[in-house]
Amino acid sequence: MNLFKTDEDLIRDFHNVWHPCTQMKDHETRPPLLIERAAGVHLFDADGNRYLDVIASWWVNILGHNHPRINQAIKNQMEKFSHVMFAGLTHKPAIDLAETLVNSSSPNLTKVFFSDNGSTAVEVALKQSLQYWVQTGNPEKKQFVYLKDGYHGETLGALSVCGSDLFRDKFEPVLMQNREVVGPDCFRCPYGLTPDSCQAECFEPMQKTLEQNHATVAAVIIEPLVQGAAGMKMYPPIYLKKLEEACNACDVHTIYDEVAVGFGRTGALFVSEHHGLQPTFLCLSKGITSGVLPLAATLTEEKIYAAFYDEFASMKMFIHSHSYSANALACAAANETLALLQEEGFMAGLQPKMDALKEGGRQLETLPWCGEFRQTGMIAAVELVKDRDRKEPFPWQQRVGHQIFLEGLKRGVYMRPLGNVVYFIPPLVIETNEIQTMIDTAYECIDKVLGGK
Amino acid sequence: MNLFKTDEDLIRDFHNVWHPCTQMKDHETRPPLLIERAAGVHLFDADGNRYLDVIASWWVNILGHNHPRINQAIKNQMEKFSHVMFAGLTHKPAIDLAETLVNSSSPNLTKVFFSDNGSTAVEVALKQSLQYWVQTGNPEKKQFVYLKDGYHGETLGALSVCGSDLFRDKFEPVLMQNREVVGPDCFRCPYGLTPDSCQAECFEPMQKTLEQNHATVAAVIIEPLVQGAAGMKMYPPIYLKKLEEACNACDVHTIYDEVAVGFGRTGALFVSEHHGLQPTFLCLSKGITSGVLPLAATLTEEKIYAAFYDEFASMKMFIHSHSYSANALACAAANETLALLQEEGFMAGLQPKMDALKEGGRQLETLPWCGEFRQTGMIAAVELVKDRDRKEPFPWQQRVGHQIFLEGLKRGVYMRPLGNVVYFIPPLVIETNEIQTMIDTAYECIDKVLGGK
Numbered sequence: 088m089n090l091f092k093t094d095e096d097l098i099r100d101f102h103n104v105w106h107p108c109t110q111m112k113d114h115e116t117r118p119p120l121l122i123e124r125a126a127g128v129h130l131f132d133a134d135g136n137r138y139l140d141v142i143a144s145w146w147v148n149i150l151g152h153n154h155p156r157i158n159q160a161i162k163n164q165m166e167k168f169s170h171v172m173f174a175g176l177t178h179k180p181a182i183d184l185a186e187t188l189v190n191s192s193s194p195n196l197t198k199v200f201f202s203d204n205g206s207t208a209v210e211v212a213l214k215q216s217l218q219y220w221v222q223t224g225n226p227e228k229k230q231f232v233y234l235k236d237g238y239h240g241e242t243l244g245a246l247s248v249c250g251s252d253l254f255r256d257k258f259e260p261v262l263m264q265n266r267e268v269v270g271p272d273c274f275r276c277p278y279g280l281t282p283d284s285c286q287a288e289c290f291e292p293m294q295k296t297l298e299q300n301h302a303t304v305a306a307v308i309i310e311p312l313v314q315g316a317a318g319m320k321m322y323p324p325i326y327l328k329k330l331e332e333a334c335n336a337c338d339v340h341t342i343y344d345e346v347a348v349g350f351g352r353t354g355a356l357f358v359s360e361h362h363g364l365q366p367t368f369l370c371l372s373k374g375i376t377s378g379v380l381p382l383a384a385t386l387t388e389e390k391i392y393a394a395f396y397d398e399f400a401s402m403k404m405f406i407h408s409h410s411y412s413a414n415a416l417a418c419a420a421a422n423e424t425l426a427l428l429q430e431e432g433f434m435a436g437l438q439p440k441m442d443a444l445k446e447g448g449r450q451l452e453t454l455p456w457c458g459e460f461r462q463t464g465m466i467a468a469v470e471l472v473k474d475r476d477r478k479e480p481f482p483w484q485q486r487v488g489h490q491i492f493l494e495g496l497k498r499g500v501y502m503r504p505l506g507n508v509v510y511f512i513p514p515l516v517i518e519t520n521e522i523q524t525m526i527d528t529a530y531e532c533i534d535k536v537l538g539g540k
Numbered sequence: 541m542n543l544f545k546t547d548e549d550l551i552r553d554f555h556n557v558w559h560p561c562t563q564m565k566d567h568e569t570r571p572p573l574l575i576e577r578a579a580g581v582h583l584f585d586a587d588g589n590r591y592l593d594v595i596a597s598w599w600v601n602i603l604g605h606n607h608p609r610i611n612q613a614i615k616n617q618m619e620k621f622s623h624v625m626f627a628g629l630t631h632k633p634a635i636d637l638a639e640t641l642v643n644s645s646s647p648n649l650t651k652v653f654f655s656d657n658g659s660t661a662v663e664v665a666l667k668q669s670l671q672y673w674v675q676t677g678n679p680e681k682k683q684f685v686y687l688k689d690g691y692h693g694e695t696l697g698a699l700s701v702c703g704s705d706l707f708r709d710k711f712e713p714v715l716m717q718n719r720e721v722v723g724p725d726c727f728r729c730p731y732g733l734t735p736d737s738c739q740a741e742c743f744e745p746m747q748k749t750l751e752q753n754h755a756t757v758a759a760v761i762i763e764p765l766v767q768g769a770a771g772m773k774m775y776p777p778i779y780l781k782k783l784e785e786a787c788n789a790c791d792v793h794t795i796y797d798e799v800a801v802g803f804g805r806t807g808a809l810f811v812s813e814h815h816g817l818q819p820t821f822l823c824l825s826k827g828i829t830s831g832v833l834p835l836a837a838t839l840t841e842e843k844i845y846a847a848f849y850d851e852f853a854s855m856k857m858f859i860h861s862h863s864y865s866a867n868a869l870a871c872a873a874a875n876e877t878l879a880l881l882q883e884e885g886f887m888a889g890l891q892p893k894m895d896a897l898k899e900g901g902r903q904l905e906t907l908p909w910c911g912e913f914r915q916t917g918m919i920a921a922v923e924l925v926k927d928r929d930r931k932e933p934f935p936w937q938q939r940v941g942h943q944i945f946l947e948g949l950k951r952g953v954y955m956r957p958l959g960n961v962v963y964f965i966p967p968l969v970i971e972t973n974e975i976q977t978m979i980d981t982a983y984e985c986i987d988k989v990l991g992g993k
Binding site: 096097099100102103104105106107108109110111112113118119120121122123124125126130140142144145146147148152153158161162165166167168169170171172173174175176177178179181182183185186188189197198199200201202203204205206207210213214217218221222226229240241242243244245247253254257258260261263372373378379380381382387392395396397398399400403404405406407408409410411412413414416417484486489492501503 | 549550552553555556557558559560561562563564565566571572573574575576577578579583593595597598599600601605606611614615618619620621622623624625626627628629630631632634635636638639641642650651652653654655656657658659660663666667670671674675679682693694695696697698700706707710711713714716825826831832833834835840845848849850851852853856857858859860861862863864865866867869870937939942945954956
């Protein structure tokens with residue numbers, strides 16, 4: 088496995104590159120995989136080894152690698168131009184994309200602001216919310232409410248609404264003072280309820296927080312249905328309905344961070360539109376270009392836009408820009424992605440795959456360490472526990488997930504567990520037999536690491 | 541000029557798109573230009589009108605639009621793969637780029653962390669600096685020092701080190717508490733010095749700030765030589781030398797934000813390397829792909845990297861990621877950009893262009909409203925004043941720059957003045973005769989707007 092001593096490229100990687108979310112010392116003995124090509128659901132390394140990309144390269148790759156139609160869309164746009172600045176100038180790829188996003192999302196969302204990644208999509212929503220309150224005479228509304236274990240990106244503004252010490256603790260002293268609320272925890276439900284009997288009783292802390300603090304709260308930010316970085320914690324839509332009612336009653340914005348779950352991942356294009364919800368802001372990125380180019384969008388409603396729309400001298404405009412906003416190549420890739428997702432039969436075609444995932448869950452549940460198998464559309468996860476009855480987690484120092492990751496590599500499956508949670512977010516184009524391979528391999532790896540088999 | 545009533549695409553733009561740094565109401569009567577193609581230094585709109593892109597689409601377009609070699613590099617990479625996640629995986633385009641950046645920048649800079657835009661490049665530097673101090677036993681070093689009028693991006697962390705009310709004022713209450721210092725102001729030098737007689741006497745406030753506060757200061761962030769968004773305020777390298785000495789003496793990091801000035805813009809690849817300076821962090825973006833795809837990089841030195849390099853269980857790693865980090869298509873474009881910039885003769889070929897710009901400055905100085913013509917390499921600017929002797933500015937409400945912008949459009953030149961400052965940052969491949977056209981047109985537009993001719 089260790090190419091390190093022989094491969095010149097990996098030595099150059101080690102000397103020059105600082106990889107994200109990586110303890111670089113780990114690469115002393117086990118270098119990263121050197122990827123040479125990718126196609127469909129597979130990655131190929133420099134030695135010709137093939138890996139099933141079951142985490143879709145961090146959620147992004149919806150339609151498979153090297154998709155001929157997406158590649159062609161990029162080439163076609165490149166013949167005209169690749170990029171122009173997006174102030175004073177505009178172009179058809181961005182206009183088409185904005186229109187499609189507006190038409191496909193919740194009916195209240197009418198305006199699209201482009202940026203480059205999920206963090207900036209969130210920062211735009213935070214800033215538009217703050218400036219809205221300043222410009223409508225409520226400057227005291229300047230705090231955000233976020234859920235424990237929530238993840239919304241890592242620029243310092245986005246980080247200030249993340250509810251995880253792992254990401255925050257080194258930076259805590261400089262973060263904006265926002266308000267963390269305990270959210271749903273269905274696997275370890277403190278109310279002892281199940282999805283069938285639940286009426287989102289766990290909304291209570293949020294309800295109280297909003298009632299007590301709405302005068303100073305600008306917005307609540309949330310990952311709808313699935314808290315990804317938290318280990319694919321899932322909760323039912325009723326929580327979101329209650330949140331919408333409470334925020335409307337308290338005059339507080341809702342920011343939906345669908346950066347991870349958007350673009351078909353849950354079985355619908357967007358969680359918000361699918362469940363009839365009307366967030367004030369909708370943040371999108373990752374799957375937007377099907378994983379080929381960086382792009383992000385923040386959608387909002389007319390009421391927000393109107394508070395910035397005035398004579399120039401009012402200085403009410405939204406002063407925020409990134410040079411590569413609405414990059415034309417990325418917009419072209421996004422337009423083709425949406426065209427593919429919206430083709431007749433595409434979404435319906437996910438049903439047998441979701442069924443196969445569910446079936447796979449039954450198989451994984453036979454493992455004695457399977458605390459819970461959970462699934463929302465094309466997102467599935469197994470939370471491994473030391474003791475099933477007491478739901479006792481393995482200590483993080485044991486690096487159970489990392490060991491499973493290494494076993495997966497040996498078997499040609501690229502998993503990247505989060506702590507004790509092994510998860511599956513394959514490209515939506517994965518075939519049911521490939522889902523079976525993925526599940527079988529995960530089963531084998533877990534059994535090997537935890538059962539010593 | 542107003543295509544708005546007839547053009548369906550522009551109506552769709554108006555209904556769906558929220559443009560960056562734009563008062564959208566301005567577009568009621570004057571829509572943005574609908575760009576259909578671009579080639580070399582020119583943009584072409586849907587009516588076939590041609591515009592000289594003298595601001596290189598917000599600094600980014602170094603080598604001209606639709607460059608065949610850059611397009612080919614993207615196509616070649618696309619045949620292999622477009623993107624894979626950058627944790628656990630790596631690839632040759634990123635490794636090559638990191639190595640080239642390390643080899644071309646100041647010798648102390650050895651590690652490259654990739655992200656997507658200038659704001660994130662800055663956020664990475666801020667966070668790495670903070671975490672370095674936490675992990676080396678100095679958690680009290682958590683403030684940043686920045687210059688008045690400095691600009692470093694608009695995510696909330698980056699914004700907290702910007703020294704301009706225009707960008708900050710709506711968000712002031714939620715920004716990190718950093719420390720603003722008055723920096724150089726050569727046009728209105730309070731010491732009455734000229735570039736020839738100056739020894740950066742204006743470094744005094746920075747010197748005092750560092751002496752008094754170094755125990756709590758993590759880093760000083762600065763735009764070397766040119767403060768772009770401030771209106772192309774320029775200052776001599778001696779200020780940077782003094783800053784380096786003072787920061788070394790006080791154990792404070794230096795963060796060079798070369799997002800705008802990097803990649804040949806000043807006549808050298810990087811300001812820092814060219815002047816023998818050794819910043820702790822170097823932030824790069826914009827020109828890195830010659831304006832075709834979003835990409836950014838933060839370089840740092842071994843001492844910083846080493847403070848994060850340890851056994852996994854130490855939890856000292858840098859936990860920061862963007863899904864599209866080190867996008868392979870963007871890295872391929874960047875590698876070709878650097879290959880072109882580093883070809884023999886390229887940098888030398890800029891000299892006649894810089895001379896032509898200087899010559900153009902003589903011409904613009906004959907205008908009675910020319911307060912100052914200033915130039916650093918391929919960056920030039922005219923600061924217009926109401927009264928030349930008193931250097932009295934035009935009131936911002938007069939929108940002098942905006943009027944000049946509109947006159948430029950009529951004449952096929954896309955300028956975008958900052959307040960009273962008309963600036964020129966054309967693609968480096970501009971020809972001397974095109975520089976002459978640019979200067980002649982600017983002269984005419986200024987004369988028309990201010991002289992009523």
